[in-house]
Amino acid sequence: MSAPTLLALASHVALRHPDDYPAGTCVAWMDAADRVCGKPATYLCARHEKAARARVEKAVERENARRAKAQAAAPARRVALAAELEEVEARLNRIDPLRRESTTDGAVVNTPLATRLPSDSRIAELAQLHERRERLARDLAAVSA
Numbered sequence: 005m006s007a008p009t010l011l012a013l014a015s016h017v018a019l020r021h022p023d024d025y026p027a028g029t030c031v032a033w034m035d036a037a038d039r040v041c042g043k044p045a046t047y048l049c050a051r052h053e054k055a056a057r058a059r060v061e062k063a064v065e066r067e068n069a070r071r072a073k074a075q076a077a078a079p080a081r082r083v084a085l086a087a088e089l090e091e092v093e094a095r096l097n098r099i100d101p102l103r104r105e106s107t108t109d110g111a112v113v114n115t116p117l118a119t120r121l122p123s124d125s126r127i128a129e130l131a132q133l134h135e136r137r138e139r140l141a142r143d144l145a146a147v148s149a
């Protein structure tokens with residue numbers, strides 16, 4: 005990560021955008037004193053520049069820890085997602101008429117149309133399953149990346 009500019013640092017300790025404050029003053033909000041620092045400085049006085057750097061460092065550490073944790077959990081998550089996706093695919097193969105007709109014998113075509121049309125609740129389930137399958141495939145691709 006490149007070193008943050010003073011303006012970027014200032015945004016970590018100022019309440020509003022640093023350029024909203026009078027130019028040439030420290031924009032850091034001091035919670036204990038309940039006021040803006042205001043010392044002559046380009047965005048931040050030395051003390052608040054140090055505070056802002058510490059805050060940014062902590063944020064970077066937190067982000068790295070979060071990333072490491074996600075990486076450690078990735079293999080288990082991949083397995084769980086793949087298993088769930090397999091379940092959804094199996095269910096779709098059983099109930100999706102578009103999938104069934106190509107895999108089962110052609111005699112089913114001779115049954116009356118009314119009995120071959122899926123019910124409303126079946127159509128709703130199919131829509132949910134297709135949505136879930138897409139989401140799972142997307143999540144699986146993300147966790148495998």
Ligand SMILES: [Zn+2]
Binds near residue numbers: 042050051
């Ligand atoms: Zn200051």
